[in-house]
Amino acid sequence: MPALLVLIVLIYLPGLAGGYAFDDFPNIVNNVTLHVTTLNWADWSAAAFSSPASDLQRPLTMLTFAANHVLFGLDPWWMKAGNLLLHLLNTVLVFAIVRRVIGLLAPQQDARLPALWTAAAWGLAPINVMAVLFVVQRMESLCHLFVFGGLLLYLIGRQRLRAGRGGIALPVFALAGGAAAGLLAKESAALLPLYAASADLVLFGLRRADGRIDRRIAAVFVALLVIPAVAGAFWLLPKMLNPSVWATRDFTLTERLLSEARIVLDYLRWTVVPEPSQLSLYHDDYPISRGLLQPPATLPAVIGIGALAAASLALIRRRPLTALGLQWFLGAQLITATVIPLELMFEHRNYFASLGALLVLADLLLIAPSGRTARRAGVGLALVLLVFGAAVTHMRAREWSDPLRFAVSEAAKHPQSPRAQFALAYALMAVRMRAPETISAERVLDALERARAAPGGSILAEQGSIIFAMREKRPVDPQWWQQMRAKLERRAAGPQDVAALGALTDCAVENVCELPPAEMVAVFATALSHGPQANLLSVYANYVLNELNDATLALGLMQEAIELAPREPQHRENFARLLIALGRYGEAQRQIDALRRLGRFDQYRGKADLLVQRLEARRAEDSPPQ
Numbered sequence: 001m002p003a004l005l006v007l008i009v010l011i012y013l014p015g016l017a018g019g020y021a022f023d024d025f026p027n028i029v030n031n032v033t034l035h036v037t038t039l040n041w042a043d044w045s046a047a048a049f050s051s052p053a054s055d056l057q058r059p060l061t062m063l064t065f066a067a068n069h070v071l072f073g074l075d076p077w078w079m080k081a082g083n084l085l086l087h088l089l090n091t092v093l094v095f096a097i098v099r100r101v102i103g104l105l106a107p108q109q110d111a112r113l114p115a116l117w118t119a120a121a122w123g124l125a126p127i128n129v130m131a132v133l134f135v136v137q138r139m140e141s142l143c144h145l146f147v148f149g150g151l152l153l154y155l156i157g158r159q160r161l162r163a164g165r166g167g168i169a170l171p172v173f174a175l176a177g178g179a180a181a182g183l184l185a186k187e188s189a190a191l192l193p194l195y196a197a198s199a200d201l202v203l204f205g206l207r208r209a210d211g212r213i214d215r216r217i218a219a220v221f222v223a224l225l226v227i228p229a230v231a232g233a234f235w236l237l238p239k240m241l242n243p244s245v246w247a248t249r250d251f252t253l254t255e256r257l258l259s260e261a262r263i264v265l266d267y268l269r270w271t272v273v274p275e276p277s278q279l280s281l282y283h284d285d286y287p288i289s290r291g292l293l294q295p296p297a298t299l300p301a302v303i304g305i306g307a308l309a310a311a312s313l314a315l316i317r318r319r320p321l322t323a324l325g326l327q328w329f330l331g332a333q334l335i336t337a338t339v340i341p342l343e344l345m346f347e348h349r350n351y352f353a354s355l356g357a358l359l360v361l362a363d364l365l366l367i368a369p370s371g372r373t374a375r376r377a378g379v380g381l382a383l384v385l386l387v388f389g390a391a392v393t394h395m396r397a398r399e400w401s402d403p404l405r406f407a408v409s410e411a412a413k414h415p416q417s418p419r420a421q422f423a424l425a426y427a428l429m430a431v432r433m434r435a436p437e438t439i440s441a442e443r444v445l446d447a448l449e450r451a452r453a454a455p456g457g458s459i460l461a462e463q464g465s466i467i468f469a470m471r472e473k474r475p476v477d478p479q480w481w482q483q484m485r486a487k488l489e490r491r492a493a494g495p496q497d498v499a500a501l502g503a504l505t506d507c508a509v510e511n512v513c514e515l516p517p518a519e520m521v522a523v524f525a526t527a528l529s530h531g532p533q534a535n536l537l538s539v540y541a542n543y544v545l546n547e548l549n550d551a552t553l554a555l556g557l558m559q560e561a562i563e564l565a566p567r568e569p570q571h572r573e574n575f576a577r578l579l580i581a582l583g584r585y586g587e588a589q590r591q592i593d594a595l596r597r598l599g600r601f602d603q604y605r606g607k608a609d610l611l612v613q614r615l616e617a618r619r620a621e622d623s624p625p626q
Contacts, residue, residue, distance in 0.1 A: 015397035045603035060184035093148035095119035143186035150178015258289035283345035321363035328356030418457025463500035534565035
């Protein structure tokens with residue numbers, strides 16, 4: 001096992017030298033609340049709940065990022081090293097889980113070799129690269145530290161319970177504690193009881209040693225799996241059936257479900273036989289299934305998913321390890337590949353699912369063969385797959401080793417991906433800002449043109465083109481404004497669109513860009529034509545106040561933003577700053593008080609105290625001398 005861990009480090013080592021990408025910026029790089037430098041409790045509390053990624057805000061993961069910042073600043077090498085350490089710990093847990101599972105299913109079988117192969121294949125699997133080198137996906141690897149740990153503890157406790165050497169306390173603690181701790185890192189931990197239920201069904205049949213149903217175990221799964229699942233469905237489904245939830249997406253609920261059938265089978269294929277040309281960070285160019293035969297592969301994929309589900313139950317007696325692997329693979333997709341309106345595809349969602357797929361391979365290649373020739377063939381193929389997977393992972397790590405190299409690789413893999421093309425343009429712009437002699441302006445403009453032409457993209461490419469032209473003292477093409485409005489007319493503004501408008505506003509406010517007010521107002525009007533959005537209104541208020549000098553309109557926009565998102569602290573803070581600047585101190589104090597009440601564990605105390613200091617200073621300036 002130590003040799004395997006060293007090998008994983010060597011395979012991944014080049015990737016630690018790379019930079020940040022995509023969601024790393026809003027969650028880490030641009031999240032100033034996370035940049036803790038003291039031991040002040042309020043600062044750490046604020047950092048813990050600073051993630052924009054979800055309603056739960058994943059405080060445990062954010063605390064680890066804050067700790068990274070305290071020790072090493074924003075150096076991405078140390079961020080990625082922390083992720084790699086988590087991956088190594090998870091690889092050890094995977095080995096322990098698989099060894100115990102095989103030992104329970106086949107006590108006569110030497111479990112060490114198939115367990116070691118599975119752990120090696122999983123630790124070196126190319127599909128798991130993003131959970132290590134994509135910094136923000138520490139959320140995934142940290143979450144699964146508790147999932148794998150909880151699952152192992154459950155198997156230990158369940159085996160003792162069945163043998164009459166222990167009670168129900170350890171299985172309950174393993175599931176409840178593992179899921180609760182994991183949920184503080186990411187919501188994927190909610191599936192831990194499902195994984196345990198599948199394992200119990202296959203390994204023990206939910207029964208005691210005498211063959212009777214174990215009512216204690218049944219009660220545990222009713223309490224920790226069935227009731228939460230039913231409650232979650234009643235809470236979630238009405239929301240997901242509301243068409244407005246899908247307004248910022250390019251797909252409907254039905255189209256998402258049809259597309260995910262193909263995507264899940266692609267995940268399975270990429271886990272078993274990785275395709276270097278397909279594995280990447282960006283998959284926003286993935287064709288959406290508009291019907292069962294649009295594209296034609298949709299119907300076979302739906303049938304294929306149904307066949308895998310049926311096989312996961314039919315094979316429980318004949319090939320229990322294969323059945324368990326299929327159940328784990330499919331079960332791991334239930335949050336990210338069903339009704340929640342997430343992005344269609346991300347490889348890191350297979351951090352647990354890949355273990356299920358590799359369990360099937362371990363069973364078919366290393367356990368099922370009975371004759372000498374078949375066993376040798378199985379071992380040989382297993383080694384080939386392991387070496388090939390390690391080589392692809394090392395190649396991907398080298399791609400991640402430099403931001404520009406990574407951007408070039410991603411853009412080459414996905415020429416129709418708006419995100420990949422804009423990421424390349426952004427990387428080129430960053431290099432040009434540092435060393436203008438190494439990258440020509442024409443090369444940046446060519447990359448921006450490809451990003452604008454990529455179908456289905458946000459307005460990031462147009463925003464980037466305008467800002468780059470302004471910085472380079474070049475003319476702004478009027479078509480860029482037209483293209484921006486055309487994109488915003490087609491659908492409601494998404495997070496990237498709002499971020500792009502925020503970047504344009506900041507560029508204008510900082511006097512870097514001289515943006516035509518008529519164009520900016522028209523763009524905001526187009527974005528708001530689909531209905532008000534709190535974040536969009538807040539950005540517009542900033543532009544109106546600082547560029548149009550219309551305090552009355554800015555106040556109205558901020559009030560509307562707060563009404564739409566009363567629990568968003570940034571809106572309260574911005575509104576308080578605006579009220580202080582306008583001398584409306586009583587109203588500002590009420591917003592500061594509301595900001596304090598929003599915080600958990602006094603997390604906004606620091607921001608509120610700074611606002612109070614600003615308020616008192618302005619009051620002192622307005623007071624007549626004594």
